Amino acid sequence: MAEKVAKELHIPPSTFIINRIIHKALDTRKKNYPVFVYTLELEFSSSPPNHPDLSEFKPLKIEIPPPIFINNPHPYIIGMGPAGLFCALAMVENGIQPWLFDRGEPLEDRLIKVQDFWQKGILDENSNIQFGEGGAGTFSDGKLTSRRNDAFTQRIFSELIKFGAPEEIAYEALPHMGTDGIQRIVKRIREYLLAKGCKFHYRTSLTDLVLKEGKVAQVALGNQWQEPEIFILALGNAARDTWKMLYERGITLEAKPFAIGFRIEQKQSDINRWIYGNEQWAEVLGAASYRLTCKTGFTFCMCPGGKVIVASSEKNTVVTNGMSFSSREGDAGNSAIVTAVNANDYGNGIWDGMNLQISLENKAFRKGYLAPAQKAKDFLQNQNGSHNIHSTCLPGIYPFNLNNLFPIAISNRLSSTLKYCNHIFPEFYTNSILIAPETRTSSPIKILRKKNELSSLSAANLYPIGEGSGYSGGIISSAADGWRLGERFRIR
Ligand SMILES: Cc1cc2nc3c(=O)[nH]c(=O)nc-3n(C[C@H](O)[C@H](O)[C@H](O)COP(=O)(O)OP(=O)(O)OC[C@H]3O[C@@H](n4cnc5c(N)ncnc54)[C@H](O)[C@@H]3O)c2cc1C
Known part of the structure; x- marks a missing residue:
């Protein structure tokens, strides 16, 4: 690769090093002549040559949103899809041990339910292709494309690589892992989060909540009332019953x-x-x-x-x-x-x-x-x-x-x-x-949130994230939305 770059730039290969591949795409516009197009980060030992293909590298801007200080180290996250799991991963970086809840089952049990559905026509409405550990993308192509390219998206790629995804996903134009790759990673993330002190509550639906003085005061999880300090909703785009309940309880939603x-x-x-x-x-x-x-x-x-x-x-x-x-x-x-x-x-x-x-x-x-x-x-x-x-x-x-x-x-x-x-x-x-x-291309509902705080318009301690909030779509952008919120929490 260095030889080719040197030839293109008309300089000796010894005058630069290739730090990394930033992007690799396949150009197929000319039929029968597919060409890979690379964007590389180069470091020169002296001033770089003048060349139309060279430009100064500008790192992505890192947005640092204000921290959210909490007393209880166990915020509640409803939903174990990409948004919920990556929100939890960001939290454990700061010593927080969220408790995760999902109406569905652990991945291994969910796999059986999905086979039962396809082979015997038996549908479990809580544990299926949309619901359960790993979320909706668990039975997918595992495409990891995202229209956004910000520091949070990049962070998701490096986290996925940390949990065993191939390194190429960080720069390929159309990265994918397949359902097999996604399932492997979901299990590794679970093991990691458990080792960090998080708790996984399966077969536990959010069925009700009580709003009081602009905050969520109580939530019914698996029909038990609880009083979380922080309540994060990572529901996905199929949570129709839950959106209805939220609306009836006074949470501001709108059609999208x-x-x-x-x-x-x-x-x-x-x-x-x-x-x-x-x-x-x-x-x-x-x-x-x-x-x-x-x-x-x-x-x-x-x-x-x-x-x-x-x-x-x-x-x-x-x-x-x-x-x-x-x-x-x-x-x-x-x-x-x-x-x-x-x-x-x-x-x-x-x-x-x-x-x-x-x-x-x-x-x-x-x-x-x-x-x-x-x-x-x-x-x-x-x-x-x-x-x-x-x-x-x-x-x-x-x-x-x-x-x-x-x-x-x-x-x-x-x-x-x-x-x-x-x-x-x-x-x-x-x-x-x-x-x-x-029909389920994206969410038909938005759970409105404040622009910078990311909290619900109706409850200061309720944070809607991921596809079910209407603010993201797809595995990567939903995971990034979760990470962006999760990394803000600090123990007081
Ligand atoms: C078959 C399929 C293939 C797909 N392929 C791709 C792809 O290749 N690439 C891509 O980028 N995207 C793909 N998607 C979309 C992608 O899966 C979603 O965009 C992504 O999973 C959204 O993440 P999320 O965490 O916001 O929500 P979800 O992954 O939907 O997770 C939400 C979780 O919340 C839980 N939940 C919902 N309501 C409650 C409740 N009341 N109480 C407790 N738990 C609850 C659900 O059980 C679920 O596990 C695919 C989706 C499907 C269904």
């Missing part, structure tokens, strides 16, 4: 736009050909992925070489998502194709967006937890289509015209988005299967 659509499943070899020019590049570069955006919608949460999964957390509902292993070796790739929805689509009431999600998920529940699916071509022609369709989807699919699932305006926007994608990659939908509904 999100996105709705379906999963598209395609042959991975086709995707590799579209992106690389020749599918054989995948042997060297791994399964390819795409990300497309147009006026009517966008692709989202791609799982190359993965599986489509039904990820329900409530009985009699079907909701799709995607999952892959770190090797991404499967023959098919899938991605969500979604369109943004707002009050114009669902109305102005606080629960209207959430109710749209629920109605689609209920409507899709016609054959147990199988997901409705059809060929993309048939969807575009509003035809019922053939029964002869195959998908990796767990637990399975049944044929259904998805135009009869979505409101017409949403169907039309999804059709336009499919056509746009086909314009970018001809044959994009020719052999593709659509599986629906993808």
